[in-house]
Amino acid sequence: MVTLAEVARHAGVSASTVSYVLSGKRSISAATRERVETSVRRLGYHPNAGARALASSKSNIIALMVPLRTDMYVPVIMEIATAVATAARTHGYDILLLTGEEGAQAVRRIEGSALADAVIVMDVELDDERLPLLRTASRPAVLIGLPDDTTGLDCVDLDFAAAGALCAEHLAGLGHREIAVIGEAAAVYERRTGFAERTLTGLRERSAELGLRLLHRPCEGSYASVSATLSRIYDERPGTSAFIVQNEAATDPLLALLRQSGRAVPEDVSVVAVCPEQVARHASVPLTSVAVPAQEMGRRAVEQVVAQIEGRGAAEEVVLLAPELTIRESAAQAPPAA
Amino acid sequence: MVTLAEVARHAGVSASTVSYVLSGKRSISAATRERVETSVRRLGYHPNAGARALASSKSNIIALMVPLRTDMYVPVIMEIATAVATAARTHGYDILLLTGEEGAQAVRRIEGSALADAVIVMDVELDDERLPLLRTASRPAVLIGLPDDTTGLDCVDLDFAAAGALCAEHLAGLGHREIAVIGEAAAVYERRTGFAERTLTGLRERSAELGLRLLHRPCEGSYASVSATLSRIYDERPGTSAFIVQNEAATDPLLALLRQSGRAVPEDVSVVAVCPEQVARHASVPLTSVAVPAQEMGRRAVEQVVAQIEGRGAAEEVVLLAPELTIRESAAQAPPAA
DNA sequence: ACAGGGCGTCGAAGCGCTTCGACGGACTTC
DNA sequence: GAAGTCCGTCGAAGCGCTTCGACGCCCTGT
Secondary structure (H helix, E strand, O other): OOOHHHHHHHHHHHHHHHHHHHOOOOOOOHHHHHHHHHHHHHHOOOOHHHHHHHOOOOOEEEEEEEEOOOOOOOOHHHHHHHHHHHHHHHHEEEEEEHHHHHOOHHHHHHHOOOOOOOEEEEEEEEEOOOHHHHHHHOOEEEOOOOOOOOOEEEEEEEOOOHHHHHHHHHHHHOOOOOOEEEEEOOOHHHOOOOHHHHHHHHHHHHHHHHEEEEEEEEEEOOHHHHHHHHHHHHHOOOOOOOOEEHHHHHHHHHHHHHHOOOOOOOOOOOEEEEHHHOOOOOOOOOEEEOOHHHHHHHHHHHHHHHHHHHHOOOOEEEEEEEEOEEOOOOOOOOOOOO | OOOOOHHHHHHHOHHHHHHHHOOOOOOOOHHHHHHHHHHHHHOOOOOHHHHHHHHHHHOOOEEEEEOOOOOHHHHHHHHHHHHHHHHHOOOEEEEEEHHHHEEEEEEEHHHHHHHOOOEEEOOEEOOOOOHHHHOOOOOEEEOOOOOOOOOOEEEEEOHHHHHHHHHHHHHOOOOOOOEEEEOOOHHHHHOEHHHHHHHHHHHHHHHHHHHOOOEOOOOOOOHHHHHHHHHHHHHHHOOOOOEEOOOHHHHHHHHHHHHHHHOOOOOOOEEEEEHHHHHHHHHOOOOOOEEEHHHHHHHHHHHHHHHHHOOOOOOOEEEOOOOEEEEOOOOOOOOOOO
């Protein structure tokens, strides 16, 4: 293993000089710098991560806490995670993968061992047990998600309330009056995952303003569950002319079941989804949808966290990305009332 | 931040004693050990990861290279990744998340900087550019997947050839003679991802033995693509009575399209899939399938890698998990030939 | 020609931990 | 009762890097 000292010897300078060339923290003459850089390349030198971390109290690692649950749509999580990893690398950081399993304990471990310089937390619940710890931690933290109380915390998320409102507006604009919401699994609401509640709130408020009748039903992602939910909805509100879906796993079953029951999308019934672009595009009827910008969220989270590590960037910054509705083929003018 | 020295002072012993209590590498009297352990708890001590790594040349970190591609079924990747992370924690390791993007470069970085004690590589191509590096690396590596040449490498994977054979046998046993294979996207074959090829090989060999006619078509996961593929298949082989699907994203579209075209599953046409259990269970017709045991693969990979780090465990061990076919509702006796 | 300032470089002191050799005491063993 | 063991503990030497203060040197201004 090549060390700093060997590079120094090879280049005919002292170890500290090499260090300064690498970090750029002091000015070095062009000649020396080049000599050192050549030696680094020739010897294939990589700084020892442990030694560097010890000496500088900086590990260049960002911890990422991802949920382990299976009731969330996995591709979104994965997309955020890879976006985070990729963005982190462009800033010279690596990602340490923590599963939610360890919970608050993991935060303590990371904090205590100085394993990571900062933490990014996904799947935040409105009243998450990790929040107090993150607030008092000496390391920066950024949440992907939005808890009830954001004091002392940085957050990045889609503005789900606005997304909900946007869906309501779009359907209202098309003349729909009776709308059913097919939501996430009941468990998601029970553990108070913020995004689901916020969408619903935005949806309800805007619907009230626009005079829409709204019916919300949680739903699992299986055919059986979607089928049951659909029956209940039509029993209670036979006049339903549009669906808003916030449950990626339910979109395909929904479209298939509507088709089977003889209702054409979008001629007889409209569907608007809150889901990743990919899901919307590849559905059997391309979905008019509000995108969940997973990539963007991951990238922004990294940028915030890096800004904090480097001392720039105020804490307590809450970034809510504005939702955008893309019109595809699943929503159309409401049919004349029966 | 609490240090070893502070714990030592608090417990009234030397630093080395504390270290030995923590590592168990030398015998310590019960009395002393307890005193130290109490101090550790009281002070909330966590060893500094950097210092430990520097002194012991062991980081207790395992690097995991996950693919960044989106043409692979993401949930499987995620499931393996979380299984790896969870299993690693039980052995006292953390996971460093590397995206495939950096490719071989990442291997060099990790190796050079001693950031990780070992590497687990996913999405291995048959002739992967990272293999030579991994062979000569001083750190253990385990592949999840199976390259052409496994000399000097540890591998864990499902025995996809056997899985293919199993599908063929099952359908043959039900009296099917003309079988179509809906495969992964063409790009997956082009870059020579092993599992896809191996499944096909197993399938072909067994089919030949059993006298089955086989037609293989790569396919994207979209409705449009599945629809086109289906048309082509029925054009070429109108007598097709069964499908084998190895493309998780294509299962739902396939079932929907078969239904739409008036072919009942399994009465008119049988479907057997190679996919994760969850996909099989939640399909609109629960799928008779060979499971891709993502959890198990992740766990085994960690166990092998840890064994190697700790000096147990021979290198060049290739673990091929035996496939299991679960009978559900999508495959039945072939209808009498038309 | 000389003081004063930068600029570029070096040496040395740690960062917090592991680990090796050594040492003292209690316990055997003949 | 002396010699030999073993067990439990300690001190000190690093691991490879960063960083601070110091030191020369050359350039500038007068």
